[in-house]
Amino acid sequence: MSSNPLNAISVQRRAVTVSSAAIPRWPAQSADGLTQPALQFMSLEGDESLGKLFEYELLLRTPDDYTVPLAVSANLDLKALLGKEMTVAIDLEPSADPEAAQREITGLVAAAQYLRREGRYNVYRVVLKPWLWLATLTTDYKIFQNKTVIEIIDEVLKDYPYPVEKRVDVSRYALDGESPTNEPRAFQVQYGETDYHFIQRLMEEWGIYWFFEHADGKHRLVLCDHIGAHRQSPNSAYRTLAFQPQNGKTDTEYISAFSTAEVxxxxxxxxxxxxxxxxxxxxxxxxxxxxxxxxxxxxxxxxxxxxxxxxxxxxxxxxxxxxxxxTGTRAQGKGNVRGLACGQTFVLTHYDYTAANCEYLVIGTELHLSGTPDESGSGYEYTCSNKFDVQPTSEVFRLPRETSKPIVSGPQSAVVVGPEGKELWTDEFGRVKVRFAWDRYGRNVETDSCWVRVSQAWAGQGFGGIYIPRIGQEVIVDFWNGDPDRPLITGSLYNTVTRPPYALPGNATQSGFMSRSMEGGLQNYNSIRFEDKAGAEEFTVQAERDMNRLTKLNESHVVGADYTIGVAAAHSMNVGAASSTVVGGKYSVRVKDVASYSVGLGQFVSIGGLEETAVGGASTLTVGGARTVTVGGASTHAVGGAYSLSAGGVLSIVCGKSSLTMNKDGEIKLIGKSIRIQGDTRVVVQGTPLDLNPGDMECGSAVTVPVPVVVLDALDVPIIPPPPSEEPLPTVDPLPTVDPLPTEEPLPSEEPLPSEEPPPSEEPPPSEEPPPSEEPPPSEEPLPSEEPLPSEEPLPSEEPPPSEEPPPSEEPPPSEEPPPSEEPPPSEEPPPPTETPPVTGTDA
Incomplete structure (x- = not known):
């Protein structure tokens, strides 16, 4: 506003009145019963500008009425005036429109003060401000979502019961052929601001400004953003104003000073x-x-x-x-133009600077009115001075951005929210919604805030870390550039509701990460935990359900001590190439059910020490090709039941210079340095003729003797004791060197082994089973001529197999008996040849 010193212009016989429902009325001095206001106008001064709160200061006096004591007029109720509208009516130049004959200035009484006594009057001071000034008395923290700037302003101003008119050109929001619309703002926060400062900074930012129109005892807020929203004065005398230097006239209104500037x-x-x-x-x-x-x-x-x-x-x-x-082209002026108000337009004429004679928008005024009654009391004299700032209507007016946006000084706490019944609520970017601690309007639902981005430890194109805060978690919220409209979650916090996963401070040495199964309990989680207590260090991983691990190249595991794997169900391992297992000590495998072992090509097993295989039931070995067994020392076969050996081709037994050869055609060749056949009961030789040393058998000269079947009694056959040098028992017995049980068995606590079975003394030894001697002796069998030939005998599978003997629970099978080392020593058994004659006789 210009402050150039210009002389005030005196105007006579123009009334100025003050009215308000809050001003008390007193009886008038006349006897007609009329009343008069208890306060009358003395002077007014104030300023009013576009986009700024006006302020007018009034000096009022009590009437010159002897019927009202000064002590009474000095004690008006000042509180009764506060917050009430008061109107100052100023008479203007005569107009054809009666409603345009006065200019009104209306505002709320923001302050009322008793000043002094002057003669027969008491003087009061009153300050008028617009109703929008009430919005400076409040502060709030409030979130507005998906609303346009106009809608936000409407929502803020709806709490104030005063008129608002919007003269906003929506076409200025139509960009690139789009439909005219004031596009909504996703998230706008009133952050500790007064209602006034909040909407003021929004309007400054978006090009909206405002002023007040005074009429009918009211002042109406007008929102606008273009020059077409402004109007000329209702009184035609103020639509075109001439510039005239001060010439001493007192009965006309004109502009006495004017200056224009370019910047x-x-x-x-x-x-x-x-x-x-x-x-x-x-x-x-x-x-x-x-x-x-x-x-x-x-x-x-x-x-x-x-x-x-x-x-x-x-x-x-x-x-x-x-x-x-x-701000490029502005002008200032002064005159006694009482009707020139802020927000109106007028045309200037007769100014020396020709380019300045154009239409202007009044962007600010500074009005001074003062007066006293004339000496006759029939009129009123006052002086009027009106300073004003204007801008050509050819330029767009915009408010300067003087209202700063609040800056959030640091991080804040918030709680993650979402729809009722949900534990997790997010979008495609992993954003969540929160309720801030200062948000008193929030309802802990998904509408409490906009989507808020969540900071992650690492984020890249399809890689990085992702942790989505869940509903109810307390999070740390920071703000981009301190802007309250741009929140960002930077971390999470524990509190009395959401406590740490490990009880503290007892587990202060533990760290890690624990998730929680959706709709699960305290025991349903995936976790990685580190225990750093000295001497008890531990790394723990838990998968609540499935665990999948993929290593695209090499993977190494080094275990310094024990390594245990427990699988409650099936276990499958697929190795695409070679597999190697090196065990430095004992190695034990136990299969409770059937075990299947398949090798696609060859198998090579190398055992540096002893080997023992215990089979609780039947055992079958099938070899598709040739099979070779090489025993570097003694070899013993002990069969508790029948024993059958079948060869599809030649069967040979070779012991040094002795050999036994059988082929599938029924030919048997027994070769040895000396051959002894001994039968304790009898010896049966069947077949004719009997060739002795036949030449075709490479045995020298041949003699053929027809021999009938002769049964020799045992008494006729001399029993020749075997020579000591040919006794095989001391060399065949492997018991003292083969027994591995005392040192090679696993501990009883690991798994039941054959050593844990009933001791040999409790189970019938092989000698207690039905011995071959209990079978019908040869004398009870059919005659040799009626017996089937060896090739016609039933296969061993037709004899009762060991599996048909009593089950292990009733009598442990021979395979579960202790190894040969625990059988009775050879000295306690009959000589092997006497133990198996029926079997060999059947095989023969």
Whole structure:
């Protein structure tokens, strides 16, 4: 506002009155029963500008009425005036429209003060402010989501019961052929601001400004963003005003002083921002409106531009450019023009600077009114001085951005929220919604905030870490550049509701990570835990259900001590190439059910020491090709039941220079240095003729003797004791050297082994089973001629196999008996030849 010293212009016989429902009324001095207000106008001064709260200071006096004692008029109820509307009515130049004959200035009484006594009057001071000033008395923390700027302003102002008119040009929001719309803001926060400062900074940012129109005892807030929202004075006398230097006249209104100015300003504005949903997009917005001056393309660059949508960026860039350009042409003036009000337009004429004779918008006024009754008491004299600032209507008016946006000074705490009944609520970017500790309007639901991004330890193209906060968790929220409209979750916190997974401080040496199964309990989780207590260090991994591990190349495991694997169900291992297992000590495998072992090619087993195989039931070995068994020492076969040996081709037994050869055609060849056949009961030789030393058998000369079947009694056959040198028992017996049980068996606590079976003394030894001697003796068998030949005998499979003997529970099978080392020594058994004659006789 200009402060040039100009003389005030005196205007006579123009009434100024004050009215308010809060001003008490007193009886008038006349006898007609009329009343008069207890306060009357003395003077007014104040200023009013576009986009600013006006303030007028009134001096009021009590009437000159002897019927009202000064002690009474000095004690008006000041509190009764506060917050009430008061109107000052100023008479204007005569007009054809009776409603345009006065100018009103209405406001709320923001302050009332008793000043002094002056003669027969008591003087009071009253300050008038607009009802919007009430919005400066409140502060709030409130979130607005998916609302346009106009909708946010409406929501804030709905708490104030005063008139608002919106003269907003929606077409200025139509960009690139889009439909006219004021696009919504996803998230806008009133952060500790008064209602006034909150909507003021929004309007400054988006190019909206406002002023008040005074009429009918009210003052109406007008929101606008274009020059077409402004009107001329209702009184035609103030629509065109002439410039006239002060000439001493007192009965007309005119502009007595005027000056115009041009200011150099930039004409190029650039801004930009970042949108993570289009992280590689160029978000720059550029607007150029250079004036016809030099240095008109100096660039102003701002960041961040407070937008994530390109159309918003274009609109904001244009608004900023209009703001910078608006101060290029301004003018100031002064005169006794009582009816010239802020927000009106008029045309200036008769000014010496020809280019200044144009239409102007009044962007600010400073009004001074003072007066006293004339000496006759029939009139009222007052002086009027009105200073004003104007801008040509050819330029767009924009408020300068003087209301700063709050800056959040540090991180805050919030709780993750979501729909009722959900434990986790997120979107495609892993964002969540929160309720801030200061949000008193939140309901702990998904509408309490916008989607908030969550900081991760590592984030890349399809790789990195991901931890999504769940509903009810307390999180740490920071803000981009301190902007309350751009929250960011940077971490999580424990509290009395969400406690650490490990009880503290007892488990202070434990660290790690524990998840929680959805809709699960305290025992349902996946976890990785580190125990760092000295001497009890431990690394623990738990998979609540399935665990899958993929190693695309090599994997190594080194275990310094024991290694245990427990599998409750099936266990499968698939090795695509070679597999090697090296055991430095004992190795034990126990299969409770059937075990299957398949080798696609050859198998090579090398055992550096002893080997023992115990089979609880039947045992079958099938070899598809040749099989060779080489025993470097003694070999013993002990069969508790029948024993059958079948060969599809030649069967040979070779012992030094002795041999027994049988072929599938029924030929048997027994070769030895000496051959002895001994039968304790009898010897049967069947077959004719009997060849002795036949030449065709490479046995020398042949003699053929027909021999009938002769049965020799045992008494006729001399028993020749075997020579000591040919006794095989001392050399065949492997018992003293083969027994591995005392040193090679696993501990009884690991698994039941044959050593844990009933001792040999408790189970019938092989000698107690039905011995071959209990079978019908040869004398009871059919005659040799009736017996089947060896080739016609039933195969061993037709004889009762060992599996048909009593089950292990009743009598352990021979395979579960102790090894030969635990059988009775050879001296306690009959000589082997006497133990098996029936078997060999059958095989023969």
């Amino acid at each position: 150099l300003c930039t004409g190029h504005y650039v801004t930009s921002d970042f949108d993570f949903t289009r992280s590689r997009a160029d978000m720059r917005a550029i607007n150029q409106q250079p004036r016809d001056t030099s240095w008109n393309l100096l660039e102003r660059y701002d960041w961040p531009g407070d937008y994530t949508d390109s159309s918003h960026g274009e609109l904001l860039a244009r608004t900023r450019m209009e703001e910078l350009r608006a």
